[in-house]
Amino acid sequence: MAGRSGRTVRDLRRGNRAAVLQRLYFDGPMSRFELGPATGLSSGSISNVVAELVADGLVEEAGSVDSDGGRPRTLLRVAPASGHMIGVDVGETRVRVELFDLALTELARAERVLEHQRYDVGVVVGHIRDGVAEVLAAADLDPGRLLGVGIGVPGIVERTSDRGAVVHGQTIGWDAVPLESLLRESRLLPDGVPYFTDNGAKTLGQAEMWFGAGRGAHSTIVVLFGSGVGACLVTDDVEQGRAVEWGHLTVRVRGRRCRCGALGCLEAYAGAEALLERWREEGGRPPAGADEETALAAMLAAAYPADGAAPDPVALAVLEETAEYLGAGLSDLINLFQPERILIGGWAGLRLGSRFLPAVRRYAASYALRHPAESVTVDLGALGPDAVTVGAAILPLADFFVQGGRRPEPAAREVPLPVWRTALEERAPH
Template sequence: MDSKRATVRDLRRRNRSTLLSTLFFDGPLSRFELGQRTGLSAATVSTVVAEMAEDRLVVEAGLVESDGGRPRVLLRVNPTYAHVVGVDVGETGVTMELFDLALTRLAAHTRPLPPPRPAPALVGPLIAAGLTELLDQAGVPESSLLGIGIGVPGTVEQGATVRVHAQAIGWDAIAVAELLGDSGVTAPLFVENGAKTQGQAEMWFGAGRGARHAVIALIGSGVGATVITDGTTYRGSTSSAGEWGHTSLIYGGRACRCGAFGCLEAYVGAEGILDRYRKARGGRAIPRPDEQSQLDFLLTAADRSAPAAAIIEETVGYLGAGIANLINLFNPERIVLGGWAGLALGTRLLPDIRRATADHALRHAYDRTSIDLCRLGPDAVAVGAATLPVEALLTSGTDPRTRSRLQDAQQNA
């Protein structure tokens, strides 16, 4: 069915990849433990580790004392082997962060973008300029860059040329590689939907750690989800899977900005919630400057105002039904609720949300799913983007910088 040929060299690559990955996520570990966890023989662990140590990809990290017997040497991924940059292209600004290989933040900055529709041609130079500044700031040479991950709002179609469809900022089928085409940036680029990078960050370092099947449900002004199946982000056939916000919750209900009616987003997205609240107030504006504080206002008001409480209660019900749909369809072991609005609702109402979910989900699946809150917050988009080059390194076991050259060579052949 799948036509992946397998040579004996692929074997090595794969073993290298599993060893590197276990070291990255569960390290530091000794060679002995590595053998146990991966099922590989001590001999193989030894030779492969030696190879990676030769490349300076893996370094020693102290000893474990023993009660008699040779002490185990701890190994870990070398944080300074290379660096990665994560870029969060938002609707109003671009945040860039520089990390070492262990994803420790070394430098960061944010540049505003002219709203509402920043021309793609503008973003390229902005990133290029921001990049050199970032590198200068941390004293990291550009040659040390493993890659640059870019999180964008909108769907990203992976393929020969990566194309971005971001209706939110008016990008239609933009080829990202061209944005940085002539700016002299040579590091490999990895582009992905911002919600998906945020979800990946949550999976690697947040509430998703260790889960093989999970859904990261993100609620901000809009609503999206990242679906993790078997440890990897599910993309579907054209990378637009997980559009949870635009599933029908109330057939023929409120108009949604996607053009359809009754979408979940129109009910539990911050904009939808506040709009409903405004209507309940007889059209009076909510006396706060921005969406976040308006939602806070609503949540506080719910303690004393019946209409506000009703809106919240409804919202919790809708959200529960929406989450139940995720459970019934994907049967994950964990749901992680995030996004700024998701966190605002969740921190105060998680038990209610759980109850509402139970009312709508099938018992069997619900009982086997935990519902937790995000641990990283919306600024995790950049970290998540930065994980992309690291992921490429881990899954291939080889440096994407050299690999891309190889791929080019193969394509020319």
């Protein structure tokens, strides 16, 4: 029955369950007494919801705490083993697959390097499929127990009713790739296990806002600095984050050719791929046959030698120019969105790290308007190179919370009509 607000009793119960689960997840362990003020629910509602969640195996006792003059209060927490998620990062250099429990403790991982095939759709789908099978086998987990599989990808994700998530990744040569349909065709997972696909910068932002350096901020921009660059904007108005194709902002008219095909994009100057290309053009010598991560490490070693030797002036100059382009790009984000924090993550951003950050901050402040520049902090992300995978795993977890901790119902199979019934319907006049 629906009330005046249009919400049914079932909706209210689901909302109450979601409120208790999320409060226990982020702030637990907590007692029933503490849950009331924290969720705004009555003591009776708290008792009923907690009893349901305990019966469902989602909540468990976690010790007790003394109360003022009364009996000790039992503490409650979300049971880590009551749900499992898989996070997938389709990155520039590898496909990483990780299995987590409900507390986001990593249980197993698999990695597949992207070499000569790069972003061949069949290769990437095969890597995801094999990685999922590997982590499930390593943890001896029934696929039907998964809450879902989250996937972070480069590019724009379109959600369609007939093909699920479709990826438009111009920089990687993906033109309307029906990634979800291709994974479904593999029959690796039961039909009831959902897939959640989103932009990799957005999953990075989700992770940093839930568990990393973005916690507590009202407006944050999380930058993914890898082979290319991207960003995610998270504000009170856009709580789930919005991916921004920041890497394809034009920073130089008639400039270098970007891998998207346009001229003068930020990614043509500030991404790791372009950074290494510019080093080669200026006479730098990355190790022959090295992948991007190894080549960038070699460039940093040349620019900042550990043994007291003279730094390579070419490597230093290219890194300084890259810091200026990146800072100028950040200034546009600062002027447009006036964020409270900017966090830089991604394997290249973390590898460049603290040596690179002061110059980026300096250039961002010099190019941005003074007032918003004085109000923003620019730091590294806190979750390391696995942040995209963690953020991808959060996608099914967030949906699980919205559903009040209830798993999706398996689709009902159509039962064929008896032969006699079909015959009668065929003879009936129309």
